[in-house]
Amino acid sequence: MKKISLLIFILLLSSSSLMAKINLTEFEKKLSYRIIAGFNIGATAPRSMPNTIRKISYYSPRFSPSLGYFAMYPLHEKWILTAGLQIDFKGMKVTDSVAYFHTLLQSGNGQSGFEGSFTGTNSTLVNNVYLTIPIYTTYRLTSHWSLEAGGYMAYLLSPKFEGHVSDGYIRNGGDLGEKVIIDHAEFDFSDKLRRMDYGLHGGVAYQLGARWAAALQMNWGLCRIFPSSFSGVDIPLYNLYGKLGLGYNL
């Protein structure tokens, strides 16, 4: 853990002139650097579909770029420890039909508003921007192929989780409340999102030449994006995103 901390520390400083003043000798000499640019494709979704979601009629990934700066430290001839600092957009748009789905229409000042179970069409747009610190070990399978496994921690820089419900009805308070027809009602849960996220990182990379590499990565969120006390979306949602990227060794 000490090593990892140091690595991140170096990483944070490496682009600044401070670096020149710190004598890191051997350790620094072994470090190499890489930039990876790519796209996230995935969903902010439950791990298993609850039975209140009846049909997904539309899904589209958002334009979700990812740009990261990585430092790599060889632990062994086959093993490399990698840590990075990365900006990740994670977004999608989905339209689904739900039945008896617990939600709420909430006022801007955060006071709880009209809560109940909704049956009808839900349309959600997610577009979150995270500052991510991925840390993983790479195992070289061959001169071209390598596998990655590790984890990530992320901080939400810019949240967006909004949408509308339409063509249905909400039952005031729950399943036994009176039925209120909904033509169209907006919701915006952006400021309810958790600021922190963490999860597992897995991937496979292919070396294209001396400097270039292609990477396919999976970032599997383990942290519910909303706190469990939030009742607007009563199913746990996670960031489940894959990344297709191109790396360049500096």
Added chain:
Amino acid sequence: MRNIFYFLSAFLFLGGCIKPAPQNPEADIESFEVADSLLSSAVVIDQANNKILLHLKPEAYKNGLAPVLTVSSGAVVHPASGDSIRFQQPVTYTVTSQSGVNKKVYTVEVVTIVTWVFNFEKWGIQPTNQYEFPYDDNGTQVWSSGNPGIAMTGVDKKPDAYPMRSTTQGLHNTKAAEIVTLKGNAISELVGVKLFPGSLYLGNFNANFALTNPPAATEFGQPYIGQPKRFTGYYQYTPGSVFQEKDGTTNATETDKCTIYAILYNGPDKLNGTNIKTSNKIVARAMLADGTAKTSFTRFDIPFDYTGGATAGSQLMLAIVASSSADGENYRGAIGSRLVVDSLQIIP
């Protein structure tokens, strides 16, 4: 590229298959049908308070009846649809949802207005949302207001957070109905409502339309026998200081007014906020002409005007409506406008 897509799809929809439909958790009585010949007005299902309100002809009350019910899909009701019920003792229906988990008990109430004199001395409180409503002298709930709709916007659960409530500052310091125009809130603004006009009316609130078309949710009127002559009562009115348009902008040239009126029309279907003043079913009107400020209780005595009205049929309904903002159905008015009404009376 295609392979990558498959790779992504594979993890995305891991466990992502659509599950079998959940068992229906709903337990509503959706319709309650009784032969028209037994009714003096259409059946009202008050879903917010789990009540079936029947306006029966006297022989139906004596002999009982066999209503035909429809309930939420898959739910079971006891007593069953088509079973006879009698009113010698309280009648309830229990609906059990298809899921088996949820039960809803509806109480059947026979609504009769014996005397058309309303002094607003007896009040009840709705248990879940804590808004007040008046009972008539026989303990029947014949009055409603916009309060059930405003309850859905998440206002504080206390009587004075709602536009219509009781006051002890009535005529001769008895209780009376106080109707106040309040500021809208963030939830109501989602549906474009920036103020809550206070209202009190004979009839019921139909939650179905509370968000899509709020004026249609206020269903006006109770069955009436005969042709009334006059509408009398007392009122006191203080308009709020700043008149605002529907979009929230200030209108400096206008002062808020109150409105109080009684309308006799051909039932059994109820008129609502969208057509109570314009319907061709209207037989007679008694409208308060002067809706301006009245610092002390002022008596009104308005004859019903039958000119130009429809011919009275056999199922007449009478609506009494009072609002603290005369153009409240268009969400125009002044926040703080306060109307107090007491001793309302229909003179036959």
